[in-house]
Amino acid sequence: MNYHKYETVIVGAGGAGLMAALYASRGSDTAVISKLYPVRSHTGAAQGGIGAALGNMEEDHPEWHAYDTVKGSDYLADQDAVEMMTSMAPGIVIELEHMGLPFDRTPDGKIAQRRFGGHTNNITGKPVMRACHAADRTGHMILQTLYQQCIKQGVTFFDEYQVMDLLINEGRVAGVVAYEIATGELHVFHAKNVLFATGGWGRVWKITSNAISYTGDGAAIVLRKGLPLEDLEFFQFHPTGIYKMGILITEGVRGEGGVLINNEGERFMEKYAPTVKDLASRDVVSRAIYLEIKAGRGINGQPYVYLDVRPETVNKYFEKDGVLGPDGKPKRVTAEYLLKKLPDIIDFCKTYLGIDPMKEPIPVQPTAHYAMGGIPTTKFTEVIVAPDNTIMPGLYAAGETACVSVHGANRLGTNSLLDLVVFGKIAGQRMAEFARENDWVPLPKETWEPVQAELDRLLNNPGNENPYQIRAEMQEAMNDGVGVFRTEELMQQALDKIRELKERYKHIRVMDKGKRFNQDLLEAWEVGNLLDIAEATTVSALNRKESRGAHSRDDYPKRDDENWLKHTLIYREADGTFRIEYKPVVITKWQPKERVY
Numbered sequence: 001m002n003y004h005k006y007e008t009v010i011v012g013a014g015g016a017g018l019m020a021a022l023y024a025s026r027g028s029d030t031a032v033i034s035k036l037y038p039v040r041s042h043t044g045a046a047q048g049g050i051g052a053a054l055g056n057m058e059e060d061h062p063e064w065h066a067y068d069t070v071k072g073s074d075y076l077a078d079q080d081a082v083e084m085m086t087s088m089a090p091g092i093v094i095e096l097e098h099m100g101l102p103f104d105r106t107p108d109g110k111i112a113q114r115r116f117g118g119h120t121n122n123i124t125g126k127p128v129m130r131a132c133h134a135a136d137r138t139g140h141m142i143l144q145t146l147y148q149q150c151i152k153q154g155v156t157f158f159d160e161y162q163v164m165d166l167l168i169n170e171g172r173v174a175g176v177v178a179y180e181i182a183t184g185e186l187h188v189f190h191a192k193n194v195l196f197a198t199g200g201w202g203r204v205w206k207i208t209s210n211a212i213s214y215t216g217d218g219a220a221i222v223l224r225k226g227l228p229l230e231d232l233e234f235f236q237f238h239p240t241g242i243y244k245m246g247i248l249i250t251e252g253v254r255g256e257g258g259v260l261i262n263n264e265g266e267r268f269m270e271k272y273a274p275t276v277k278d279l280a281s282r283d284v285v286s287r288a289i290y291l292e293i294k295a296g297r298g299i300n301g302q303p304y305v306y307l308d309v310r311p312e313t314v315n316k317y318f319e320k321d322g323v324l325g326p327d328g329k330p331k332r333v334t335a336e337y338l339l340k341k342l343p344d345i346i347d348f349c350k351t352y353l354g355i356d357p358m359k360e361p362i363p364v365q366p367t368a369h370y371a372m373g374g375i376p377t378t379k380f381t382e383v384i385v386a387p388d389n390t391i392m393p394g395l396y397a398a399g400e401t402a403c404v405s406v407h408g409a410n411r412l413g414t415n416s417l418l419d420l421v422v423f424g425k426i427a428g429q430r431m432a433e434f435a436r437e438n439d440w441v442p443l444p445k446e447t448w449e450p451v452q453a454e455l456d457r458l459l460n461n462p463g464n465e466n467p468y469q470i471r472a473e474m475q476e477a478m479n480d481g482v483g484v485f486r487t488e489e490l491m492q493q494a495l496d497k498i499r500e501l502k503e504r505y506k507h508i509r510v511m512d513k514g515k516r517f518n519q520d521l522l523e524a525w526e527v528g529n530l531l532d533i534a535e536a537t538t539v540s541a542l543n544r545k546e547s548r549g550a551h552s553r554d555d556y557p558k559r560d561d562e563n564w565l566k567h568t569l570i571y572r573e574a575d576g577t578f579r580i581e582y583k584p585v586v587i588t589k590w591q592p593k594e595r596v597y
């Protein structure tokens, strides 16, 4: 057996994992394990920006950012954690700048900022420029910058190793078991600390902006260990995915002045959010698109609307809304300017749709985008196992797979990249400290054996079910039943379907029996993770009898603070049934009130 010993093991090399690695490796012997080559992590796909109230373009304050985040979360975020994140934001963005991140600049050389959904001037209620960006490749630049820093610092990487199990002994974390993709061999990593920074699980749905690798491995492993997951019912649908494909068109397009248009040529967000219009929070805009489609105002009767960022349209609405440029005159954009600010988006449209967004509007529909829920943690990234915040010593989670919760029932754009670097840094610092102060726990009796047994089962199953067919049926069921609008009946149908698919999954057949780069085997294993998360998500969603943020039920259309201002913790029992407990929401300054945009 391949055996390794590191004080700190970080699973995942996206923004959260790399930031944690930078800090953890300064104070402890650290290894990063990643199923992807690090710079292929989904963080690299992030486009629009990272939020920080630098106030470089106009007045702004971390406290405004905190309030917007809490309001955007539909009051489910834990406000102490939100205040910590938004107050750390300006410093951490400047830290990234000093690492060499090539942000766009203002004419006087400061970091440039743009508008984004739900970020406002708290006095006027109008959109504020808070999103720091490097064109529309902000995540790519963050990932490259952090990776370069890790290499410079000599961090140890195990690239293309897939973690399949977490080892626990004496109530503490003892390590992980990983599969080496190139050879098919198992490796046991003995550790004092383990951080899960494994990203999200948008691949549970059919129309998604998420990478193929977004299969929720870390969260599924945690659930199977009998530990809880928090607030899974809140999954964000981003309003603007390319029609039918789901590929993301950043909110930065609307930040730069793009507008949503229905079949009647109407800018319909004026009706739904009179103050911020197209820059309302994502849950609000996604619902508005569905309502327009339902009312027969989709383009040519089809289930999509237009996102119009042609310079003449942008300038028309800037003038109408009274948006002023730095010279105090109505702001105007040119195709040249937009090409500089949104190069990749314009390129995607040409490549995938064959259209030039400077000349034609872009067909869009909501796309499954971001997990607000996940592995529950304290605001210091320690994983909790019970509603009273009891922690599992040595276990940490950060990034999209974690639920702190700073995003509550709906995340604001730009707040995920911020979450990665803030909580990645805290995780790294905490783990170095934990490694210093704590002894090793011995490995449990069984380490790699259960993983080998599961792989053998997948490889040698006599059944003939096709894992890709099961995945496709799950994605269809989840899109129909647990999407933007939900009802008891639709969710129950989805749950019945998932349970049927879980039965069929027991009889799947993996065609490739080889050892080297057996993608067939790994994807089959990942389908198991997706099914577990889909089931837990649907059970959590059926249980929450109210509408809040991204969880919108036709049969319970109102937010119900009296009964539901609380976080869900879902546990899977050994017999496969679920148990739900609740954790109170931390409120510091902002009592829940009605959200008006």
Ligand SMILES: Cc1cc2nc3c(=O)[nH]c(=O)nc-3n(C[C@H](O)[C@H](O)[C@H](O)COP(=O)(O)OP(=O)(O)OC[C@H]3O[C@@H](n4cnc5c(N)ncnc54)[C@H](O)[C@@H]3O)c2cc1C
Pocket: 011, 012, 013, 014, 015, 016, 017, 033, 034, 035, 036, 037, 038, 041, 042, 043, 044, 045, 046, 047, 048, 049, 050, 051, 138, 139, 161, 162, 163, 164, 197, 198, 199, 200, 209, 210, 211, 213, 217, 218, 248, 250, 369, 370, 398, 399, 400, 401, 413, 414, 415, 416, 417, 418, 420
């Ligand atoms: C298209 C798109 C655009 C976005 N734009 C923005 C934006 O502009 N602003 C913003 O704030 N947010 C944005 N987001 C959200 C944000 O980018 C993600 O939430 C965030 O990057 C996730 O980072 P992470 O570090 O948690 O995970 P990732 O960057 O996804 O990294 C996950 C890592 O875990 C590893 N991993 C996973 N499973 C295993 C396993 N079993 N074993 C070993 N390793 C494993 C992977 O190899 C990878 O290295 C966007 C998301 C998408 C999809």
